[in-house]
Amino acid sequence: MIIRHDPERQIDLDLVRCTENAALCAWKWFGKGDKNKADYAAADSMRGMFQLVDVKGYVAIGEGRKDDAPGIFTGEKMGTWSDHAIPLAIAVDPIDGTTLTGKGLPGAISVIAAASCKTPDDDATKLFPSIPSYYMEKIAFGPTVREGPGKIKIDAPIDENLDVIAFKLKKRVRDVVAVVLDRPRHQHIIEGLRRAGCGIRLISDGDVAAAIAPCLPESGVDLYLGIGGSPEAVIASAAIKCLGGEMYSRMWPRDEEELTRLTTEEGVTEDDLKQVWTVDEMAKGDHVIFAATGISDSPMLQGIKHRGRHCITQSILVRARNRTVRIIDAFHDMDNKTVRLGSSGEEVRI
Numbered sequence: 001m002i003i004r005h006d007p008e009r010q011i012d013l014d015l016v017r018c019t020e021n022a023a024l025c026a027w028k029w030f031g032k033g034d035k036n037k038a039d040y041a042a043a044d045s046m047r048g049m050f051q052l053v054d055v056k057g058y059v060a061i062g063e064g065r066k067d068d069a070p071g072i073f074t075g076e077k078m079g080t081w082s083d084h085a086i087p088l089a090i091a092v093d094p095i096d097g098t099t100l101t102g103k104g105l106p107g108a109i110s111v112i113a114a115a116s117c118k119t120p121d122d123d124a125t126k127l128f129p130s131i132p133s134y135y136m137e138k139i140a141f142g143p144t145v146r147e148g149p150g151k152i153k154i155d156a157p158i159d160e161n162l163d164v165i166a167f168k169l170k171k172r173v174r175d176v177v178a179v180v181l182d183r184p185r186h187q188h189i190i191e192g193l194r195r196a197g198c199g200i201r202l203i204s205d206g207d208v209a210a211a212i213a214p215c216l217p218e219s220g221v222d223l224y225l226g227i228g229g230s231p232e233a234v235i236a237s238a239a240i241k242c243l244g245g246e247m248y249s250r251m252w253p254r255d256e257e258e259l260t261r262l263t264t265e266e267g268v269t270e271d272d273l274k275q276v277w278t279v280d281e282m283a284k285g286d287h288v289i290f291a292a293t294g295i296s297d298s299p300m301l302q303g304i305k306h307r308g309r310h311c312i313t314q315s316i317l318v319r320a321r322n323r324t325v326r327i328i329d330a331f332h333d334m335d336n337k338t339v340r341l342g343s344s345g346e347e348v349r350i
Contacts, residue, residue, distance in 0.1 A: 008116045008289040008319055011086065014053045015112050016315050016328060019293035021045040021339045022094045022110040023313055024332065024350050026295050027304045031104025038101045042094035042110060043071040047078065047342025054086065055079035056120070060128035061091035061113075061234045074130070087117040087124035091235045097206035101295055106303065107206035108295035113238030116287040127284045128238070129277075131230035132266040133251040134258065136277075138207075138233055140224040142214040143244035144168055154248040154276055158192035165222055173197050178223040179210040179299075186226045198223075201299075209298040211236035215243035216325075219299040227252050237282035239290040242318040243325065249277040288320035309335050 022042035029038035050057060057078030062071065072078075072092050079085060090112065095101055097108030115127035139154050139161070146152075150164045159173075166173045174197040180186050182202040193200050201221065203210055207228040213221035224247075233249045240247050251273055253259040262268040293315040294301030302314040310331045317326040338347040 006287070006319075006321060008086075008114065008287050008321075011053055011055060011088070011114075011116075012289055012291070012317055012319065014049070015114060015289060015291040016293070016317050018046045018049045018053075019110040019112055019291050019315060020313050020330060020332075021049050023293040023295045023304060024311060024337070025339060026095050026101055026108070026110065027311070028350065030101055030295065030304075033102050035098035035102035039071055039095050039098045044341050044343050045339045046092070046094050046110070046112075047072060048340035048345070050078040051080070051340065051342060051345065053079050054082055055088040055116075056081050056085045056124070057088045057090050057114075058125050059092060060089045060125060060130065061231045084120050087120060087122050089115045089124040089127035091128050091231070091238060093208065093232065093235060095295065096208040096232065096235075097295070099205045104296075105204065106297045107203055107209060108303070109206070109209050109292045109298055109301060110295060111208055111235055111239075111290075111292040113235045113283065113288065113290045115238070115283060115285055116289070118287070128234050129282060131234065131251065132262055132268060133230055133253055135227050135252045135254060136230045136233045136249040137227050137252045138211060138225065138236075138247055138249050140211040140214055140236065140240060140247035141165060141222070141245060142216075145214075145222075146244070146246040152246070152248070154250060158189065159196045161223075162193075162196050162198055169222060171222075174199070176222045177201060177220060178225060179203060179213060179221050180224075180226045181205075181207055181210075181228055183226070189226055206298065208232045208236045208239075209292075209300045211247060212239045212243070213299040215240055215245035216300060221299050233277075234282050237277070237279040238288050239292070239318070241279035241283045241288055242290045242320045242323060244323050245279070247279055247282075249282065250275065283320070286321045289318070291315060291317050307331075309333060311337070
């Protein structure tokens with residue numbers, strides 16, 4: 001039996017190539033008003049790159065369920081699936097922030113989280129959970145806030161959580177910055193933060209990057225909270241685990257119709273609805289890896305820039321086992337750059 005030490009090391013840069021290609025193909029549609037074409041182009045190039053990666057990849061978390069978009073879907077097989085390939089659970093969003101991309105706005109990234117097994121015969125399909133609700137309540141914070149006495153609680157009053165964060169970060173509450181999706185359902189959160197004197201960055205989309213931002217020391221963000229997509233919760237949890245932070249997530253049925261579907265069709269119990277998921281429960285094991293590339297500028301990554309005949313991408317790569325954060329600036333010669341498309345298997349110019 002083949003047992004690999006740190007199997008994810010064998011594929012980490014390949015995952016970066018996947019997000020780079022997706023970001024570059026999405027950039028063709030940046031600001032052109034068609035988010036679905038951008039999403040299709042990103043997904044097609046990511047799928048094509050995966051065809052060259054020696055893994056037995058299973059898409060545990062794909063896109064399309066919440067917004068009926070084109071893309072890479074849950075249950076797909078990715079990779080070569082050769083006899084000795086690495087079993088890999090994949091959580092993917094070729095574009096987190098499709099609306100932002102279509103409108104030419106900041107905050108869009110391409111992301112992959114993956115969890116691997118030590119031996120080719122292991123089952124990777126359960127390393128990321130399948131959350132049956134469309135949305136989850138979330139609160140995310142960085143390593144300094146996670147450690148030591150005083151705990152953040154998903155049900156605690158906003159001002160109590162802010163006091164803990166301010167104490168641990170050695171800040172005044174008025175100097176704490178939280179990110180919240182600008183949605184009517186978050187009005188009570190926004191009002192509570194403002195009553196406490198906390199600074200707020202309201203974002204229109206792209207909550208994966210926003211949830212990860214408190215774990216990055218240069219992001220200027222201390223807290224993320226609110227209700228967002230369940231697939232995005234899993235992807236963000238994998239990244240936050242790799243960075244040593246924490247995010248608490250809990251299913252949030254939108255209405256009585258969804259609650260009925262969850263309880264009757266999905267077998268969700270009252271205890272399931274009360275369960276608060278941690279990053280360790282969302283992304284199991286030590287062999288977790290996260291890669292992302294900026295499409296447009298965000299608190300986490302710079303967006304794509306053009307310089308002469310080159311496109312410059314900025315990516316992040318981090319593994320849970322050692323928490324080394326690599327920021328990768330790549331210069332792509334667009335006179336020679338090609339990407340492989342999953343739809344045709346061909347290498348094409350961007």
